[in-house]
Amino acid sequence: MQKYLKLIIISSKYYIIMILSDKRILEEIDKGTIIIEPFNPDCLGTNSYDVHLGKYLATYKDRVLDAKAHNKVEHFEIPKEGYVLQPGTLYLGVTLEYTETHAHIPFLEGKSSTGRLGIDIHATAGKGDVGFCNTWTLEISCAQPVRIYAGMPIGQLIYFMVEGSIGTLYNTKSNAKYNNKTTKPVESMMWKNKF
Numbered sequence: 001m002q003k004y005l006k007l008i009i010i011s012s013k014y015y016i017i018m019i020l021s022d023k024r025i026l027e028e029i030d031k032g033t034i035i036i037e038p039f040n041p042d043c044l045g046t047n048s049y050d051v052h053l054g055k056y057l058a059t060y061k062d063r064v065l066d067a068k069a070h071n072k073v074e075h076f077e078i079p080k081e082g083y084v085l086q087p088g089t090l091y092l093g094v095t096l097e098y099t100e101t102h103a104h105i106p107f108l109e110g111k112s113s114t115g116r117l118g119i120d121i122h123a124t125a126g127k128g129d130v131g132f133c134n135t136w137t138l139e140i141s142c143a144q145p146v147r148i149y150a151g152m153p154i155g156q157l158i159y160f161m162v163e164g165s166i167g168t169l170y171n172t173k174s175n176a177k178y179n180n181k182t183t184k185p186v187e188s189m190m191w192k193n194k195f
């Protein structure tokens with residue numbers, strides 16, 4: 001019985017997950033620990049903030065990508081009448097919003113409404129790092145052809161509490177790959193990893 005109780009205590013400690021509420025996000029913005037630019041109070045959800053699609057997209061120049069190589073991209077602007085995404089192509093997009101998160105773990109998630117159009121906005125990694133200060137690159141794919149527009153709501157940021165103190169913030173990491181401030185999507189920098 002005692003052993004059983006201990007396990008519950010261990011597992012409940014392990015699984016405590018705290019996501020910031022709307023009021024708490026606003027408090028953190030007031031303190032400057034969260035920055036979202038531009039910020040619109042209408043985009044604040046109950047426990048998230050809606051982000052929008054920036055005007056630039058990018059696609060890789062080569063059809064076959066090489067994880068060891070620097071795969072180059074071509075950037076283009078989404079026209080006013082929108083741009084039709086095609087299945088089978090990876091598009092890199094970017095959030096309109098520039099964000100800084102100094103004391104929490106930001107996560108980029110899709111929106112139900114984009115998901116229901118068959119649009120994925122990240123291929124695998126929605127997690128951000130404490131200290132990430134930049135626009136977010138989106139790894140966009142679609143289930144069927146779909147027209148998208150610059151400025152449309154594309155995802156939401158949620159903020160997790162951190163357990164433990166931080167040794168190195170992302171924006172101070174010398175080998176961080178995505179620290180250069182940009183308003184355009186950034187291609188994979190996997191080639192900088194040594195493997």
Ligand SMILES: O=c1ccn([C@H]2C[C@H](O)[C@@H](COP(=O)(O)OP(=O)(O)OP(=O)(O)O)O2)c(=O)[nH]1
Pocket residue numbers: 108122125126127128129130132135136137138139170175176177178
């Ligand atoms: O869909 C995403 C997910 C993350 N990020 C940003 C936030 C994150 O802080 C940063 C780095 O992400 P991650 O640590 O997953 O990338 P990495 O490939 O491990 O790069 P690094 O070695 O720089 O950590 O990229 C995005 O722009 N888009």
